[in-house]
Amino acid sequence: MRGSNLAELRAPLSDVDGALDLVDGFDDALGHGFARLGEERAGRLTVLAGAVAGSPLGDAVADAVAKVAAGSVSEEHLSALAAARAALLGAAHDALLARCDAALGRTRESWQPSASEGPPVAPNLLAGVRAWLTEVAVTGWRGVDHELVSASAPLVEALYGEPALRRVAVLLDGLTDELRASSPVATMPRLPERRWADLWSRALLLTRAGAWGAAGATDVTGRLLVLGVDVHEHATAVRVQVHGVLEPAGGDTPRLVRTNLVAAKVDTIVGPAVWQLFGDRPVLLGALAGGHALDLVDMPLLPGGDLVWHDERASAGAPADPFATARVLLPGAVAPPVHPLDRHPVGVATPVLIEGFTAGEGGFDIDGETLTVDVESLPDCGPLTAEAVAAAEACIGLLRWDAGRWSLRPLAVRGTVKRKPVATHTGDWALGPTDPKVVKAAAKAGDAVSVLRERAGRLLRK
Amino acid sequence: MDDESAFEKHDSGWERASTARVVPPVRPRKLAKVPFVELADGRLQGVVSSGSDIARVYVSSIGAGTHGFSCSTNNNRPCGGLGSRPCKHLQSLVDEAVLQHGFARVARYLQVDAAGESGAELMAQLRGQRDSTPAATVFSRFLRHLAYLEVPVSVAPVPELDWFPTGGAR
Ligand SMILES: [Zn+2]
Numbered sequence: 001m002r003g004s005n006l007a008e009l010r011a012p013l014s015d016v017d018g019a020l021d022l023v024d025g026f027d028d029a030l031g032h033g034f035a036r037l038g039e040e041r042a043g044r045l046t047v048l049a050g051a052v053a054g055s056p057l058g059d060a061v062a063d064a065v066a067k068v069a070a071g072s073v074s075e076e077h078l079s080a081l082a083a084a085r086a087a088l089l090g091a092a093h094d095a096l097l098a099r100c101d102a103a104l105g106r107t108r109e110s111w112q113p114s115a116s117e118g119p120p121v122a123p124n125l126l127a128g129v130r131a132w133l134t135e136v137a138v139t140g141w142r143g144v145d146h147e148l149v150s151a152s153a154p155l156v157e158a159l160y161g162e163p164a165l166r167r168v169a170v171l172l173d174g175l176t177d178e179l180r181a182s183s184p185v186a187t188m189p190r191l192p193e194r195r196w197a198d199l200w201s202r203a204l205l206l207t208r209a210g211a212w213g214a215a216g217a218t219d220v221t222g223r224l225l226v227l228g229v230d231v232h233e234h235a236t237a238v239r240v241q242v243h244g245v246l247e248p249a250g251g252d253t254p255r256l257v258r259t260n261l262v263a264a265k266v267d268t269i270v271g272p273a274v275w276q277l278f279g280d281r282p283v284l285l286g287a288l289a290g291g292h293a294l295d296l297v298d299m300p301l302l303p304g305g306d307l308v309w310h311d312e313r314a315s316a317g318a319p320a321d322p323f324a325t326a327r328v329l330l331p332g333a334v335a336p337p338v339h340p341l342d343r344h345p346v347g348v349a350t351p352v353l354i355e356g357f358t359a360g361e362g363g364f365d366i367d368g369e370t371l372t373v374d375v376e377s378l379p380d381c382g383p384l385t386a387e388a389v390a391a392a393e394a395c396i397g398l399l400r401w402d403a404g405r406w407s408l409r410p411l412a413v414r415g416t417v418k419r420k421p422v423a424t425h426t427g428d429w430a431l432g433p434t435d436p437k438v439v440k441a442a443a444k445a446g447d448a449v450s451v452l453r454e455r456a457g458r459l460l461r462k
Numbered sequence: 463m464d465d466e467s468a469f470e471k472h473d474s475g476w477e478r479a480s481t482a483r484v485v486p487p488v489r490p491r492k493l494a495k496v497p498f499v500e501l502a503d504g505r506l507q508g509v510v511s512s513g514s515d516i517a518r519v520y521v522s523s524i525g526a527g528t529h530g531f532s533c534s535t536n537n538n539r540p541c542g543g544l545g546s547r548p549c550k551h552l553q554s555l556v557d558e559a560v561l562q563h564g565f566a567r568v569a570r571y572l573q574v575d576a577a578g579e580s581g582a583e584l585m586a587q588l589r590g591q592r593d594s595t596p597a598a599t600v601f602s603r604f605l606r607h608l609a610y611l612e613v614p615v616s617v618a619p620v621p622e623l624d625w626f627p628t629g630g631a632r
Contacts, residue, residue, distance in 0.1 A: 042599070074553035146504045157606060160613055171622040180502055192482040195625065202622060214618050232623040235485070236610050239623040262620045264613035267488045268562065280616060305617040339585040346480045346624045377627040380487070404484075409627070449611075451493045456608040458517075 001104065001354055007397075009103040009406055010369075015353040016095050019088040019403075022048045025422050026085045027197040028159020033140025044314050052084045066076070069459035075134050079208065082201040089198075089344035096401050097348050097390070101335065104352060104399075111337040114216035121164040126207040129155050129172065130441025133204050141196055144185040152176045153390045160264070168206045170262070174234040175199040182401070194403075197344065203340065213339040217300035217308055222248040223292040224257070224315060225325040226287060227351050228411025229427035231274075231379035235267035238274045242288070242427075243351045243398070243411065245329045246296075246307070253310055256351065259284070259307040271380045274431045276449045281311045282317070288427035293317035320347050322412055323423065326353035349398040354408065359390050364408070372407040382426040384410060385436060391415040469538050480625060481511065488562045496558040498604045506559055507600045509536075509549040520551040521597040521604075527573045529590025536601045541623045546592065613632030 025044030029037060037045075052058055064077035090234070101108050101130035119124075130165045132152055136144060141177045154409065156176060159169035175196070184189055196301060208320040233239065241264045246257045261284070263277035278285060287294045302310040354371070358362035363372045371396075375386040389395070400407055412425040423424045433439050476482050499508040507523035512535075520541055521578045522533040533541035535550050543549035543556075559568045569576060574587045 022608075024478070054565050146502075153606075160609075163614075163616070165517070166616050166618065167620050167622055170620050171625075174622075174626055181485045190477060192477065193482055194478045195482045195484070198480050199622075199625060213621070231628040232626045233628045234623075234626045235488075237620075237626070238628075239620060243599055245555075258619075260617065260619050262616040262618075262623065264610040266607050266610050267492070268493055270488060270490050273490075280551065280615070304619065309617045342621050344480075345583075347621060349624070376483075377629040379628045380630075381628075385503065403479035406545075442492070445490045446492045446494060448490070448493050451497060452608060453611055455497055456611045458614065459605060462610055 001352055001375075002356075003308075003367065003369040004367040006371055008364055009099060010043070011099075013095050013099065016092045019447045021053075023049050023085055023088055023194070023197075026081060027193040029140075029202060030137060031141045031191050031193050032199045033138060033143055034078070035071075035138045035140070037069060038054075042279075045069070046085060048081075048088070052087055055087060057083055057087060070091060073134075073138050074329075075130055076107055078134055078137050079130075079204060082204045082231075085197070085201050086126045086205060086341075086344070089345060092445045093343040093345050093348060095352075096345055097338070100348060100350050100399055104350065105331070105337050106333075108335040108348070109337045111285065111340060112303065113229055117212055117215050118164065120210050120445040121161050122158075122210075125155070125158050125358050126168070126210065129159070129168065129202065130207045133200060133207070136200065139194075141191055142186050142271045143177075144179050144183060146180075146183050149176055149180045151182055161425070165212050166262070168203060169204050171199060172217070173207065173236050175203065177235045198344070202344075208342070213302065214339050216303045218246060220246065221297050221299070222246055222250075222295075224296055225320050225322075225329060226294075226427075227322050227330065228425060229379075229430075230349070230380070230398060230409065230411060231381060231426065232444055233274070234267070237266055238263050238277065239271075240274075240278060240427075242284070245325055245333045246301075247329070256330075256333045256335045257301065257305050257307050259309045261309060266452065270450070272382075272429050272438065272442060273448050274381045275430050275432065276333070276447075278430075282386050282431075283310065283311045283314045283316060284309060285314060285430040287314075288425075288430035290316070290431075291319060291321065293320040293426075301338065304339045304342065321423070322396055322425065323353070323394060326351070345401050348401050349409070351396065352399050352408070353394070353396055355394045357395075359392050362393075364395070368408055371395075372405065374407045374409045377409050378411075379426050381429060383428050383438075384413065384424050384426045387416065388413050388424045404454060481627050483630065484546065486536045486564070486567065489564070491558060491561040496554050496570055498607055499559045499562055499628065500603070500607075501559070501563065501568070502603070503599070505596070505597075505600075506555065506568060507554045507596070507603075508559070509601065509604045510554050512619045519601075521595070522549075522551045522555045523602045524548075524552065524556070524572060524597055525590065525593060525602055528587040528593070529572065529574075531588070531590050532595035532597075534595045536597065538595070538597050544592065546587070549616075552587060553581065556585050560584060581616030597602055 045065045048062045060080040064080035125131045230241045294314045314387045363370045394414040396412040397408040397410040414423045505523045510520045512518040524531045
């Protein structure tokens, strides 16, 4: 990627700005509460309805805005508004991803309607979640207090009892944890309006469908070459997401793929300890820590580009350098399509190799263009630090977009230490930290996972 | 300037960021003595191990605003160390809460208007009375907390986690 690519990436996208201004109107209403919108806020929703008037949603949204403005707020109306908001953000996502693919010269498959999803699970439970979300919307974020947050606890607990509803469970748990920490929300000087409206809307849409995107897998055989590991977490969940290139056996075009491990955890399990939660996937973790390829036999691949990881269908292959993979295979790899309901700018996270830059304050200077580097999201479970990023000569990262700007989230860097090239990857500690200082600190703090598992073993099966 | 205020120095795009940081990451701490601490339901509450009996735990809590405090065993027997002043379990609870969340966050939650660093400094600011005990509620939240460790790993994609980037603890 050169400075000219970066300039192309960052050229204004007026359609995206326009869509997000409309979304702002909804997000402001959700902060205030739909119970008493007032004329100005209702007016902004009317403009939002106008923007989707020509779509299949048009009539339902126009009707919903009219009813809500007249003071009648129901689940149906809120669902129509959430769908309109999701449609606008979906369009913004498409424009951003197309821009990103064009700047990188990347080919992406288009989504093919495929197998239907499974039957709906636990409709009464999902109706309960919807009722809670409705109450939140009627009240508005500013009205959320301890009591309203506590009312979500039995719902979250029940959602974890239904494996098919894991997505809703993880989402609602993350949102309510933030609300709990922020209650009473009326005392917050500022509201994370976009974020909470995103989470609220996605939760509401998931209660309609239960889940999506988990059907239509095909088994693939071939070689997986790891590019890097992205880590996401909130108090009670952690996801290790491996980005890589799949070389299918038989010589088909290499494909960009991901694979995901999602564990439940608690807030006191942080840093390198999170890897222990995935200890029963030694083949995958071994490849991350050891820097080798993975040979796959009949591994399920979902249409959205996610491998459904079965450790026993993988074996350790030859040593493989992610920087070599990024240089040789990434440019020609085909990117996966995005499930229509997952289209949101937050999902734009495209692997890219950056070389020939100068690392400086706040980012990488490429031919005079500065690419912002998101050092705040460097995982605490790995050795990749802001200092290593500042000394980087090459970087594999994810190109992302949020709050109106592009940035790079590093997954690996290569630099020179004592005249020797040294590479650091977020997944280097997948089998445990290798830095003696970190090992010592971990030993001093004690093993949180073991302590809590021991308590769980004693107290939960009494 | 402590970590808390540094964390809250949001840039101007914060309101419009899908991945805006809302809750600061907790800091690692030893869990053997106080396995569970939380700021929830309008209380600082948690579970403290008994120094003498491995099968026994104390459930301790301090109310936000009122600072009413309580401590009892999980079987609802009152703590012998509790008088008109808080017991050693409550002291441990506050110490560990400050380690985990930082002084500023705990003080703000309890509505203590003071600066400081240690649990003892926070304790000195509390003006509450002995209060009735919510032991059953808090203990069930602890069991619920532990139950997360028994949820199996999922290999299906959870794209909703895109909203929760990691990092920020170091
Ligand atoms: Zn006590």
